[in-house]
Amino acid sequence: AQSVTQLDSQVPVFEEAPVELRCNYSSSVSVYLFWYVQYPNQGLQLLLKYLSGSTLVKGINGFEAEFNKSQTSFHLRKPSVHISDTAEYFCAVSEYGGGADGLTFGKGTHLIIQP
Amino acid sequence: ETGVTQSPTHLIKTRGQQVTLRCSSQSGHNTVSWYQQALGQGPQFIFQYYREEENGRGNFPPRFSGLQFPNYSSELNVNALELDDSALYLCASSSETRPETQYFGPGTRLLVL
Numbered sequence: 001a002q003s004v005t006q007l008d009s010q011v012p013v014f015e016e017a018p019v020e021l022r023c024n025y026s027s028s029v030s031v032y033l034f035w036y037v038q039y040p041n042q043g044l045q046l047l048l049k050y051l052s053g054s055t056l057v058k059g060i061n062g063f064e065a066e067f068n069k070s071q072t073s074f075h076l077r078k079p080s081v082h083i084s085d086t087a088e089y090f091c092a093v094s095e096y097g098g099g100a101d102g103l104t105f106g107k108g109t110h111l112i113i114q115p
Numbered sequence: 116e117t118g119v120t121q122s123p124t125h126l127i128k129t130r131g132q133q134v135t136l137r138c139s140s141q142s143g144h145n146t147v148s149w150y151q152q153a154l155g156q157g158p159q160f161i162f163q164y165y166r167e168e169e170n171g172r173g174n175f176p177p178r179f180s181g182l183q184f185p186n187y188s189s190e191l192n193v194n195a196l197e198l199d200d201s202a203l204y205l206c207a208s209s210s211e212t213r214p215e216t217q218y219f220g221p222g223t224r225l226l227v228l
Contacts, residue, residue, distance in 0.1 A: 043119075043121075043221040044158070044205065044219040046216070046218060049216060051215070051216075090158070094215045100163050100165070100171030101171050101173075102150070102160030103148075103150075103158075103215075105159070106157050107155075107157050108156070
């Protein structure tokens, strides 16, 4: 079975500063990796995904993530954050070919943008 | 292209009652998954339906059950509600060609008193 660890429950950042949200996963097989964002009182929106190919993945709203197989990590980055990026961010994993087992999520990281 | 929709948005029930939550999949998607998100936690997988059959289930008791209809809309039923069932229930749909990429609805917030 797979698991996801998001190392930081909260990350405060000043507006226009860069940010990195950390995600590590554990799985005995190949995986697909995802980042979702959840704004207050809303559902989850897909930011980006890694399925195969290039390890650097670009998503919406200027976010990108890098898959590192040796470190079993999939950290999310943005070079310059805005107030509107304040939200909860979830890293998720799905085992390759195991779509019927659903996504396994981390506990989330609350990104707090300070003016 | 319409996204995933869920109804109702909010619901209050009492312990022991039964509840039905509804979901309409994104256009062209024939797979639906349901998740439970407790306050301050990440979503947890309940089960998945494909072509009207349950084809995957997480660690939830049998009182959590579901249905998928020919138009790919779906229901989540929870019997004998417990206080711990209070949560945001999320529905997600995906396509046959990309079942791992799931698109979520806005959720139904259930409060059990």
